[in-house]
Amino acid sequence: MSTRIILNPKGARADMLREWVQLYQHVFLDRQERILNVRYPGTEKKVVTIAELRNKKAANATPDEIAWIRVTIPEADLQRVNAYIGCLGCGKRTHLALGTRFPCISCKKSDATAVHKVTFKFEAIDASGTMSFTTFNDDTEKLFRKTAVEIWEMKTTGNFDAFKAVQEVLSTKPFFIQVTPTLELARNSVLL
Ligand SMILES: [Zn+2]
Secondary structure (H helix, E strand, O other), X not given: XXXXXXXXXXXXXXXXXXXXXXXOHHHHHXXXXXXXXXXXXXXXXXXXXXXXXXXXXXXXXXXXXXEEEEEEOOOOOHHHEEEEEEEOOOOOEOOOOOOOEEOOOOOOOOOEEEEEEEEEEEEEEEOOEEEEEEEOHHHXXXXXXXXXXXXXXXXXXXXXXXXHHHHHHHHHOOEEEEEOOOOOOOOOEEEO
């Protein structure tokens, strides 16, 4: 079986996809912004508690307001680490072999590369409450203090001893997560 890649597809389905990409442009922009915010955090960081964040959400705070929470992860779980091969740019899963270059229909990069990707779901806590998060590659690397390749290997070999060291740090050393009141799951970033 061979795969043929059509670079500029025609027809209703292709048009629908193009429309979707147009419509969801902000998702990609959000992601860029998220990455920039992690790398270059503002000097005046507004730290709130999880409880305050929830209250503000209830009170319809401006969606663009950016705040940080200071949290730990009491029970990090290796089961909730997802390791896969995906697009270097957007993280979209692919069945192509590692290192393959391909045109990614998700982020529209014509020269994307298939690389190790790791996501992590967890419950973060502070003194006021609990909140669920998912981190993507860069942030997962920061949290674990390991590269995506190392995390990928730890997960796929089920190396619980290595994970124990990660757990220890996450449960004892507080870190910052950037949050927006309306999009807590879709848009967060980590600062250690
Ligand atoms: Zn992509």
